[in-house]
Amino acid sequence: MFAFIIQRLFQAVLVMLVVAFVSFALFQFVGDPVNNMVGQDATEAQREALRERLGLNDPVPLQFLNFVTNAAQFEFGLSYRLGIPVEEIVAQRLPATIELVLVSAVIALLVGVPMGVYTGLNRHSPLSKVFLTVSLIGISLPTFLIGILLILVFGVWLAWLPTFGRSGTVDLGWWETSFLTVQGWRSLILPGITLALFQLTLIMRLVRAEMLEVLRTDYIKFARARGLSNRAINFGHALKNTLVPVITIIGLQIGSLLAFSIITETVFAWPGMGLLIIQAIQFADIPVMSSYLVLIALFFVLINLIVDLLYYVVDPRLRIERGGAH
Amino acid sequence: MSDSSQRPLLEVRDLRVEFPTRRGTLVAVDTISFDIHEGEVLGVVGESGAGKSLTGSAVIGLLEPPGRIAGGEIRLNGRRIDNLAYREMRRVRGREIGMVFQDPLTSLNPLYTVGRQLVETIQTHTDLSEEQARKRAIDLLAEVGIPAPERRVDQYPHQFSGGMRQRVVIALALCVNPKLVIADEPTTALDVSIQAQIIKLLKKLCSEHGAAVMLITHDMGVIAETADRVAVMYAGRIAEVGPVKDVVQNAKHPYTHGLMGSIPMIGHDTEKLTQIEGSMPRLTEIPSGCAFNPRCPHAFDRCRVERPELLRVEQSRVACWLFDQGARRAAE
Numbered sequence: 001m002f003a004f005i006i007q008r009l010f011q012a013v014l015v016m017l018v019v020a021f022v023s024f025a026l027f028q029f030v031g032d033p034v035n036n037m038v039g040q041d042a043t044e045a046q047r048e049a050l051r052e053r054l055g056l057n058d059p060v061p062l063q064f065l066n067f068v069t070n071a072a073q074f075e076f077g078l079s080y081r082l083g084i085p086v087e088e089i090v091a092q093r094l095p096a097t098i099e100l101v102l103v104s105a106v107i108a109l110l111v112g113v114p115m116g117v118y119t120g121l122n123r124h125s126p127l128s129k130v131f132l133t134v135s136l137i138g139i140s141l142p143t144f145l146i147g148i149l150l151i152l153v154f155g156v157w158l159a160w161l162p163t164f165g166r167s168g169t170v171d172l173g174w175w176e177t178s179f180l181t182v183q184g185w186r187s188l189i190l191p192g193i194t195l196a197l198f199q200l201t202l203i204m205r206l207v208r209a210e211m212l213e214v215l216r217t218d219y220i221k222f223a224r225a226r227g228l229s230n231r232a233i234n235f236g237h238a239l240k241n242t243l244v245p246v247i248t249i250i251g252l253q254i255g256s257l258l259a260f261s262i263i264t265e266t267v268f269a270w271p272g273m274g275l276l277i278i279q280a281i282q283f284a285d286i287p288v289m290s291s292y293l294v295l296i297a298l299f300f301v302l303i304n305l306i307v308d309l310l311y312y313v314v315d316p317r318l319r320i321e322r323g324g325a326h
Numbered sequence: 327m328s329d330s331s332q333r334p335l336l337e338v339r340d341l342r343v344e345f346p347t348r349r350g351t352l353v354a355v356d357t358i359s360f361d362i363h364e365g366e367v368l369g370v371v372g373e374s375g376a377g378k379s380l381t382g383s384a385v386i387g388l389l390e391p392p393g394r395i396a397g398g399e400i401r402l403n404g405r406r407i408d409n410l411a412y413r414e415m416r417r418v419r420g421r422e423i424g425m426v427f428q429d430p431l432t433s434l435n436p437l438y439t440v441g442r443q444l445v446e447t448i449q450t451h452t453d454l455s456e457e458q459a460r461k462r463a464i465d466l467l468a469e470v471g472i473p474a475p476e477r478r479v480d481q482y483p484h485q486f487s488g489g490m491r492q493r494v495v496i497a498l499a500l501c502v503n504p505k506l507v508i509a510d511e512p513t514t515a516l517d518v519s520i521q522a523q524i525i526k527l528l529k530k531l532c533s534e535h536g537a538a539v540m541l542i543t544h545d546m547g548v549i550a551e552t553a554d555r556v557a558v559m560y561a562g563r564i565a566e567v568g569p570v571k572d573v574v575q576n577a578k579h580p581y582t583h584g585l586m587g588s589i590p591m592i593g594h595d596t597e598k599l600t601q602i603e604g605s606m607p608r609l610t611e612i613p614s615g616c617a618f619n620p621r622c623p624h625a626f627d628r629c630r631v632e633r634p635e636l637l638r639v640e641q642s643r644v645a646c647w648l649f650d651q652g653a654r655r656a657a658e
Contacts, residue, residue, distance in 0.1 A: 218432035224388055225427075226447045226498060227420030230412075236446075237435050316482040317436060 008308055012301045017068070019297035023290035024067045028060075076291040081283040086291045089276065094295075095175050096166055097265070097272030101257045103188050104196035109250070112200040116207025120215065121234060131204065138201035147194040147267035154190060162187045164269040191268040195261055199253050206249055210242035217241075243314050251307035255300045333404055334361035335505055335538050336385065340398035341408075343380050343389065343562075345609075352609040354380050356562040357398065359636070362506065367529065367539040369553030369570065371546060371585070373606050377562040378542045382508045384408070385540070386423050387415045402506070421451045424499035424537070426528070428511040430491035434483035440467070440494050441479035444501055451502040466497040471527060489520035496528055500535055507532055508540045513548065525552055546585065550574045558582045561606055561617035568642025578644045580622045616647070624648055 034047050034056065042050075051057055055066055070076065076086040115135075119128040138146075155163035168183025169176045178184030214220060215238055223233045262274035269275070273292065280288035312319050343355035355377040362368045370378045383389050385400055387407065400408040407418055419425075427433045435443060444463035448454055454462065460479070467475035470493040483491055492512065499507055509528060513521035529552050532539045541553060549556055550570060557567040558579065566579040577583040587600030604621040607613060613620055619629040628647050636643040637650060 218427055218429055219435040221388065222425070222427055222433045222495070222498075223435070225386055225419055225425035226450070227416050227418070228446065228450055229416065232446065232450070237438075240437050241435070315437060316439075317484050 004312070005309075008305055012305060015301050016294070016297060019294055020068050020071055021064065023071075023293040024064050026286050026290045026293075027067075071291075071294055074291070076287045076294075079280075079285055079288050081280070081285045081288070086287045089288065090273070090291060090295065091174070092176070093271060093273050093276045095177060096270060097258060097261055097274065099178055100188065100191055100195060100261060100264070100270060100272060101254065103192035104194075104199065104257065105250075105254050107192055107196035108199035108203055108253075111196075112203030113207055113246075115200075116204040117211060117234070117239060119204065120208040120211025123212070135201035135204055138197045139205075143194060143198060143263045144267050146197055147191070147264055150190050150194055151267070161190050163190075166271055191264050191270050194267070195257060195264045199250075199257065202253065203246065203250065206246055207242055210245055211238055214238045214241045240314070244311060247307055247310050247314065251303045251310075255296075255303045258299050259296045335364045335366075335403060336362040336540075337401040337404075338381075338385065338398070339401075341381065341384060341395065341400065342397035343377070343384050343393055344396040345393050347392075349610070351396075353396075353612075354393065354562050354609055355384065356612075358559075358562075358564045359398075360557050360564060360567055362538050362540055364505070365533065365536055365538055366555065367532070367541055367553045369549035369556040370540060370542045370559060371544060371549055371556060372559035373544060375606060375609075376559040378544075378559050379510050381559070382425075382510050382540060382542050386419055386425055386508055388419075388425075417451075420447060420504065421502050422504050422506065424501075424504035424507045426492075426495055426499045426507060426509040426512045429515040430488055430495050431515065433495050434491060436483055439480050439482055440486070444479075444494075444498060447498055448501050462501070463497075466501055467494070470494070470497045470531065472497075488516055489524060492516060492520075492524050493527065496524075496531065500531055500537065503535050504537055506540065507537045508542070510542045511544070512541075513545070514543070521548070528552075546574070558585065561612050562609070563617055564636065564645060565618065566642060566644045566646075567636070568640075568644075572641050578639050578642060578649060579618075579646045580624050580648070581618045584621075616645070 034050050034054070055063060058066070074087050074090075078084065079086050079089055082089060115131050119131050122128050151163045154161045165187060166178060166184075167187050168181035168185075169178050170180040170184070178188050220233060220238055223237050228237075258273070260274070261270075261272060262278060264270065265272045265274035266278060273295075276288065277292050279285070280292065338361070339359050340357045341355055341359070342353065342357050345352040345354055358377075358381065360368070370381065372378050380389065380393065383393075384395055387410070389395065395408050398408070399406055402418065402422060407415065410418065434440070438446075441460060441463050444466060445456065445459040448459040448462055449456070452459070464475045464479050467479055472478050472490060472493055478486075483494070486494060496512075499509075507528075512528060513524050516524060525548055528539065528541075531537075541549070543549060553570045555568060556570050556573040558565045558573065558581065560581050566573060566577070566582045568578075572578075573582060574586060577586045581602070584600060584602035602621055607617065607620075613630070614633075615631045616622070616625070616629040616634050619625040622629065626647070632647070634645045634647050634650075636645050639649045
């Protein structure tokens with residue numbers, strides 16, 4: 001177990017170094033940072049001074065080393081667009097995205113897993129057919145359309161919920177949260193559902209397919225032959241055996257929710273990372289882009305690490321060295 | 327003892343199992359009747375597809391849909407169990423009828439320890455506390471011959487070998503002393519060297535626990551060694567049923583005869599193994615009359631038209647017109 005974690009951490013560091021190199025390369029190849037920072041009429045001497053101060057005259061490996069050292073402390077310099085340190089901007093935007101992703105992941109899980117179990121167990125019931133049809137719509141409609149439809153229905157026609165933005169936040173000093181006020185929750189609901197819908201249908205279909213698979217296995221038949229209750233069979237034996245693939249997909253999906261909540265954030269004018277990166281790309285704001293790259297990679301690596309650890313928790317076959325003959 | 331001891335433990339009467347399909351209904355088990363008495367080992371033999379396993383599944387109420395019991399009745403200790411509600415049937419399964427499946431590698435849930443699966447089953451059917459159930463689980467593991475049961479009880483199925491896993495499966499089937507154990511090809515998936523051990527263990531434990539056994543297999547050797555009585559199935563029907571000695575040494579039905587002729591025996595090496603021409607008909611094309619008639623060397627006109635009932639011949643009952651005394655006398 002310990003060796004496994006060490007090995008995974010080592011791999012994670014390796015991945016992060018590669019990503020760091022890519023985002024370091026951004027600075028090298030996308031324009032001249034000095035040009036971006038000084039005015040049109042700066043003298044050659046001023047430019048040279050800035051170049052020296054920024055360490056751009058150092059050999060490339062040394063620059064990379066400096067970059068990695070700074071990146072490890074999450075320092076990516078000043079945003080070209082806003083002129084304030086990138087880490088400050090990110091610290092401002094990240095909570096919005098993380099809370100949004102958290103809410104939609106919870107919605108997707110709490111609704112998707114039971115729906116998947118239900119449709120897996122009651123394959124031919126009318127309700128299962130309704131779920132499957134609705135999930136087909138959820139999977140095939142593009143996110144922005146769902147967002148716009150939700151805004152139209154609940155924001156404009158019914159006027160129950162705000163149509164855009166993130167309001168009612170409470171500043172905890174290091175984290176600005178929507179979770180503490182009713183207004184905050186109200187503005188979370190629509191983007192949360194929009195972002196969750198695709199994941200929800202995916203999880204439901206995955207759980208359903210896995211349940212159907214597992215229910216056909218001998219150990220489920222044997223569990224029935226032992227007279228166990230339906231509850232014990234369906235939830236204790238069957239559902240647990242569907243977890244490994246479900247955890248894998250959920251892990252990957254949460255990663256991509258963090259990375260690609262761009263569309264939802266744009267539709268709802270949600271002040272998160274997605275909106276930030278769109279603006280950064282439009283302005284060629286390299287420090288923001290490279291910090292985003294590193295940050296998202298870090299999330300993916302962390303989530304994958306957690307997923308690997310969860311495998312260990314769920315499946316004993318991975319946990320113990322093989323004992324006895326096989 | 328009350329007169330329930332006179333009565334067979336399990337009575338199957340005119341059992342019919344059907345599979346509705348798009349092209350019509352397939353009759354997989356066709357109106358069969360048999361009994362199992364308390365403590366008895368009934369061997370059920372036949373080729374794959376003869377309906378042996380389906381019969382076993384029907385008795386314990388675990389036919390896979392769309393398969394269903396279309397007729398007849400099944401009684402356990404005189405109580406009808408084929409029409410019980412799921413909830414009531416659940417109390418019969420495990421508690422009154424235990425089951426051992428073919429493949430020990432897939433019969434156990436890989437995510438739970440052997441002990442947990444035993445404790446769970448014991449607690450489903452008894453009022454034992456967690457601790458008592460665990461103690462019983464360890465005793466059972468010891469009883470099925472698993473060394474160091476105190477340690478093994480907390481191990482996962484993948485840490486056991488195939489033979490050891492089948493022992494665990496047997497412990498699970500017997501853990502609340504059912505009156506009947508249905509063993510569906512319990513040794514087919516095991517190494518030959520382990521098969522004999524498992525069969526011996528199964529027989530010994532069932533007699534110690536006072537459980538009757540319905541032993542489903544295609545292995546006549548296993549039957550000859552283990553069973554008290556044998557039922558030979560062919561194309562969803564019983565061809566012959568009788569004491570093991572009569573059926574093995576003095577087979578009456580031409581199919582049983584052919585089946586016995588196909589077993590190699592040491593000391594008979596001059597004799598060629600006989601084989602039955604052709605193969606068992608598919609469920610969609612079972613011939614009229616006796617299902618065996620196209621392959622039977624003794625078939626005559628009546629066999630092609632009229633389905634034979636089980637006729638009493640000595641200790642056995644045989645579904646073959648060759649043994650219809652009344653008809654024979656009439657012909658003479």
